[in-house]
Amino acid sequence: MISLIWAQTKEGVIGKNNSLPWNIKEEMQHFINYTRGKTVLMGRNTWESLSLKPLPNRKNILITSRELEKSYNNLELSKELETVLDAYKNIDEELIVIGGSKIYQSALNFADKLVISIIKQNYDGDTYAPKFDTSVFKLSKEEDFEEFTTYYYERY
Numbered sequence: 001m002i003s004l005i006w007a008q009t010k011e012g013v014i015g016k017n018n019s020l021p022w023n024i025k026e027e028m029q030h031f032i033n034y035t036r037g038k039t040v041l042m043g044r045n046t047w048e049s050l051s052l053k054p055l056p057n058r059k060n061i062l063i064t065s066r067e068l069e070k071s072y073n074n075l076e077l078s079k080e081l082e083t084v085l086d087a088y089k090n091i092d093e094e095l096i097v098i099g100g101s102k103i104y105q106s107a108l109n110f111a112d113k114l115v116i117s118i119i120k121q122n123y124d125g126d127t128y129a130p131k132f133d134t135s136v137f138k139l140s141k142e143e144d145f146e147e148f149t150t151y152y153y154e155r156y
Helices: 025-035 044-049 081-089 101-110
Strands: 002-009 013-015 039-043 059-063 075-078 095-097 113-119 137-144 148-155
Touching (some): 039 044, 039 101, 044 059, 095 101
Parallel strands (some): 002 095, 039 095
Antiparallel strands (some): 137 148
């Protein structure tokens, strides 16, 4: 099973200068809770934006064509996004794509589930969430928080 998770403004902003334009502890906790104990997949820019490398209590997969300066426990490198996505497509284990925008766009066609937090306040940014077809995904659950609402979509 392949899930994509991201937070965005109502206008679709997900990042600014390779980081989050907001600091919302409750939304970060939502991300931690949802991904803990699972496998996360990210691109090089997302990897470089992380303060904790790799994310703890998760198996981390990094899509990159370049070598890293050092090795890390609990980190798998791959040059082929589609190969990794194909491997997780028909198994029970959930693979969660955590960014960035190019990875989201490429992984969207493989996604079984989308977990999207819409930030209630507006923020400027330079990176945007992928557009998805609501005829392909149906809203299955909604959770409202003080500063954001999380929407869960499942592929029809």
